[in-house]
Amino acid sequence: MSETSFTPRVFSGIQPSGGLTLGNYLGAIKRFVSMQDEDFETIYCMVDLHAITAKFLEPEVLRRNTRELAAGFIASGISPEKSILINQSQVPEHAQLAWIFNCVARMGWMGRMTQWKDKAGKNAEAASLGLFAYPALMAADILVYHATHVPVGEDQKQHLELTRDIAAKFNHDYGVDFFPITEPVIEGAATRVMSLRDGSKKMSKSDPSDASRINMTDDADAIARKIRKAKTDPDALPSEAKGLDDRPEARNLVNIYAGLSEQSVDKVLAEVGGQQFGTFKPLLADLAVAKLAPISSEMARLMDDPAEIDRILAKGAEQAREITAPILKKTYEIIGMVG
């Protein structure tokens, strides 16, 4: 345990590499919203520097995605009054600390990241250097605020372990107790929302099949159609969670129901156990539409005034730099950089 006490501070980010999905909402954003009202300072970020690591994005597309993501955060309940809302590239200390961490992290650590292996695929030679260094930038995002807690979905667990390793190695190498050892916050019934077409793959904004995901901007018809067509098995729903073992698609739909209705899986199954999917899917579709439609219409309203979104992000960047500039300055001093 660290002896230094750090201000309880939450940081998390989402890539503006495509539109928001139900996976982002249940795995991350819902928790972002609730943590605003706990005893934390909260900072939420569109990580545009991460969004360009994988594939080329047209400048107009990146700009639109970034604003749409900000609109999605706000429409979901993240308040610019309660939280600092930023676009990563507007707070230069993220990239500056990332360079330092590129020199702390080891090639071997990075090479073991499953996300790197999945995204680089068989042709690592053609992947960008940025994709390989991605987790060091993520560690910098978090540690440049001395953030203590990071809410994310299950898929980010390994990156957060690496963040802890980087903080510990820095502290050890320089004989300081400067960076906190961050706690991951991976909670809820739906920390891993799966594809609607394949229960073994995570729901992702980058899946080529639009039918595999629910987008936060989908209208009621699209949501209902995707749920109706979601892959399932022929059996009725069980009345206890262990009946979902080896039924990944059924488990996924029940988890989504539990996440959206804020109930445990056991509670949901006590209610719907015994039902066929023909009965359960319309219930799930109604619930999803009731929860998501107000968010998507609010997103559309906010997107009508991009200048207001830009003003919110500019103000957020200013507030953020009050935290990040002194931490970066101190980091440079610890390292021995003359300034």
Ligand code: AMP
């Ligand atoms: P990304 O869209 O990859 O930038 O992810 C942003 C946040 O959403 C991270 O905290 C992810 O863990 C979370 N997330 C993304 N997809 C899913 C999913 N299918 N299920 C649960 N959480 C997810």
Ligand code: TRP
């Ligand atoms: N890598 C995260 C993802 O794809 C996004 C991210 C970047 C992030 N920096 C972060 C999440 C810092 C939490 C904290 O989901």
